[in-house]
Amino acid sequence: MTQARNGWVYLLLLASIGLNSYQSWKLQQLQSNVLEVDGESLFKANEMAPDLTLVDQSNGEKVNLTHDGQKPTLIYVTSPTCIWCQRNAANVEALVKAIRTKYRIVIIATRPVGASTSEAVPQVGIPIYAVAAESKTALRGGTPQAIAIDAYGKVDKVWRGAFVDRTKRDIESVFGVSLPGVRM
Numbered sequence: 001m002t003q004a005r006n007g008w009v010y011l012l013l014l015a016s017i018g019l020n021s022y023q024s025w026k027l028q029q030l031q032s033n034v035l036e037v038d039g040e041s042l043f044k045a046n047e048m049a050p051d052l053t054l055v056d057q058s059n060g061e062k063v064n065l066t067h068d069g070q071k072p073t074l075i076y077v078t079s080p081t082c083i084w085c086q087r088n089a090a091n092v093e094a095l096v097k098a099i100r101t102k103y104r105i106v107i108i109a110t111r112p113v114g115a116s117t118s119e120a121v122p123q124v125g126i127p128i129y130a131v132a133a134e135s136k137t138a139l140r141g142g143t144p145q146a147i148a149i150d151a152y153g154k155v156d157k158v159w160r161g162a163f164v165d166r167t168k169r170d171i172e173s174v175f176g177v178s179l180p181g182v183r184m
Contacts, residue, residue: 054129067153
């Protein structure tokens with residue numbers, strides 16, 4: 001009876017090791033897929049930004065985001081369902097308040113913003129846009145994401161993720177502002 005029990009224990013142990021090895025392999029595959037998606041963003045530093053067709057979420061009006069040589073642009077990409085976007089909202093509000101006269105500010109929400117989801121979207125008194133169907137591929141790279149574009153359309157900087165640590169310090173340095181930090 002003990003030999004039979006030991007046989008079952010060994011069999012279960014081997015099955016467990018096999019299952020854990022398989023799950024580890026699948027996790028590595030998923031991580032490499034995520035890295036590949038990040039690499040596909042169409043906003044790349046030192047390259048020209050794509051022209052985007054945006055839709056104002058409040059009235060449905062289409063707007064073309066083009067670069068006219070007048071003002072640089074800061075694009076902030078957010079999602080109403082993103083917890084890091086919610087935690088980052090105070091940073092974006094402070095940044096927009098500090099630079100709104102020097103930069104054209106464009107906030108793009110990847111999903112429709114409603115009353116119950118507005119917490120993730122900075123409350124800065126400017127339109128919240130969605131990307132028109134023909135421009136969707138330009139926003140790969142996740143949320144939150146901030147993109148600084150010079151007045152002629154060249155991407156100066158791309159920041160991915162909430163404004164913490166090195167990203168926060170870099171944004172503060174580039175724009176000459178002090179940010180409050182993420183809300184935890």
